[in-house]
Amino acid sequence: MKNQELLLVPGPTPVVDEIYEALASETHGHTDPRFVAIFKNAIEQTKKLFNTNSEVYVVAGSGTLAMEMAIVNTVGKGERLLVISHGYFGDRFTPLANAFDIEVEVLQSAWGERVDPQLVAETLKMKTFKAVTITHADTSTGVMSDLEALVPIIKEAGALVIVDGVVATAALKEDMSKAYGGNEAYKIDVVLTGSQKAIGIPPGLAIIAVSEQALAAREALGSIPAYYADINCWRGVMDNPATYFATPPVNLIYAYDAALKIVLTEGMETRETRHIAFGKAVRAALRSYGMTPLANEYVAAPTLSCILYPEGIEDGAFRTSLAKRGIIVAGSLAHLTGKAFRIGHNIWGIQQLRCLNKQLSRLERH
Ligand SMILES: *Cc1c(COP(=O)(O)O)cnc(C)c1O
Secondary structure (H helix, E strand, O other), X not given: OOOOOEEOOOOOOOOOHHHHHHHOOOOOOOOOHHHHHHHHHHHHHHHHHOOOOOEEEEEEOOHHHXXXXXXXXOOOOOOEEEEEEOOHHXXXXXXXXXXXXXXXXXXXXXXXXXXXXXXXXXXXXXXXXXXXXXXXXXXXXXXXXXXXXXXXXXXXXXXXXXXXXXXXXXXXXXXXXXXXXXXXXXXXXXXXXXXXXXXXXXXXXXXXXXXXXXXXHHHHHOOOOOOOOOHHHHHHHHHOOOOOXXXXXXXXXXXXXXXXXXXXXXXXXXXXXXXHHHHHHHHHHHHOOOOEEOXXXXXXXXXXXXXXXXXXXXXHHHHHHHHHOOEXXXXXXXXXXOXXXXXXXXXXXXHHHHHHXXXXXXXXXX
C-alpha cells in the first residue's frame, strides 16, 4: 500500500494501489495503438458514467479548466449567465464569466444554506439567461444542490443547465439521460468535473459531458475566444484518439481508465448510498465531539463536510495534531478561514479502511 497518510481533504482523495500501478505503467506514445485503445475505452466509460450517448471531452487540466470549457462553449460575449452559488466554487463562475465579457448574475445563499428555488424561478422570469450553473456540491460549504428542484425550473425557462460536479461526480449520480420532473425536455446539458475528487485519481484531468442541445449552442456561437478550451478543437480526438490535437496526459489516462472501471463495477447506486452513509456517520461522530457541520443535515453533501470548531479549538493546532497522526484534513476558505475545517468522505474500499484502521490504532497509542 503506497498511501502513508489518510488524505481526507475534499480532493485530491486517496489513490488506490490499482491506480498507482496504472500510473506507473510504461509511457507509450500518444498515437500508439496500445494507448489509443485505453483512451477509447476511457471515453466510452465516461459516457457510461454520465449515461449519455452525446459527447464527452477528457483533457489535461484541472477542474477549473472544465468550468471554463463548460462556459466558453455555451455562452457568448454579451449573453447572460445565472450562477446559483452555495459558496466559493459557485462564486468562481463570476470572474470566469467576466473574463469572457459574459453578463453574469449571481444568486447567493448564506454559507451553509441553499438558494431558494423560487428565487431562481423568479429571476429566470425577469430576464433571458443563456445558461444557469449549479454547483452540485460546493466544496467550501458542504452544501449539496437540489437538482430535482432546479433542473425543471431552468429548463422551463429555456436555459442550459450546467452542473459543476467537481466534488460530486462518481459519488453522486449525474445522469444526463434522466428526465427531471418526468419531462423528456428537462435534462442536464453539461456536467463538468475534475479527476482528483470522487473519481479518485491524482489531479490533472478536466472532464466535461455535453448534451445535444449544448452542442447546438456551441455551433450557434461560431468562433469563440478559446483555443485549447474549444471543444471543436478536441472533437476529432474524442471521436478517434489516434488523431492529434494536443498531447494527452498518457499516464493519467491509464489511471482514469482504471478508476472508471472501479467506479462502474461498483455502480453509481451503491457509490451514492455509500457516500451518503459515510457522510452521515462522519458528521454524527464529529457532532458528538461538540463540532457542528456548517450545512444542516437536510442540505449536507455526501462527499464532504465543512465543520465548525467549538470554542477553544485552534485551527492550525488541530490540523497539525491530526496530521501528526497521519490524518490530513483541509482548512476552510474565505470568511470561514480558521473557524472550520473540511473533511472529505471518500473512504472507500478495503485499502482505505485498512489505512484508517492503521491511523486509528496509532491514535489510540498516543
Ligand atoms: C475543486 C473544485 C473546483 C476546482 O477544481 P480544480 O481542480 O481545483 O481546478 C471547482 N468546483 C468544485 C465544486 C470543486 O470542488
